[in-house]
Amino acid sequence: QSALTQPRSVSGSPGQSVTISCTGTSSDVGGYSFVSWYQQHPGKAPKVMIYDVSKRPSGVPDRFSGSKSGNTASLTISGLQADDEADYYCCSYAGPFTLIFGGGTKLTVL
């Protein structure tokens, strides 16, 4: 199983919005509503930002939103802040009872 496809890097200025895509297949992203997104700062453990495609855990700002169309999921971060600079990983259920991560996207806040 190949990793989900994410852009290597994205960037944006403070206050702007950025969108990170995550492309899989009908056997993972397109086949289930179990897509999650993780933020990872350097040297730190990942933190879940979005689950079930578009749900936010408590404590995650509503500047973070998720969506899915076909085999591609997306994470949108609006009102960019300096602390949003991090690596972001998507993850999808890939049945049966297996998970697959994306290759990761480095977000730079200019």
Add this chain to the structure above:
Amino acid sequence: QVTLRESGPALVKPTQTLTLTCTFSGFSLSTSGMCVSWIRQPPGKALEWLALIEWDDDKYYSTSLKTRLTISKDISKNQVVLTMTNMDPVDTATYYCARGSGVRYLDSWGQGTLVTVSS
């Protein structure tokens, strides 16, 4: 408060077997729906899911690594153990354990433990 902590050797030799322990608190792995996964991340590279164990002792493995992995749990000690056989330098990575809400998402992670494979 949910916490997880990974422990194990920092250095293993090629062909050896790696044993990692995840010690957790703040939840019980005997509670319906609970599960713990292991994930690894080679230096500078992406996350890779390895294995998952459910509250009812069902176990699931990465397709590409399943012949080398064994996951188990000790409810009395609040621990999950992962063994990986025939270690190779390409297995050098930070290994994380994380609590899962089934297969939906991983809501709490340990800080990770770096394992280097070298002779």
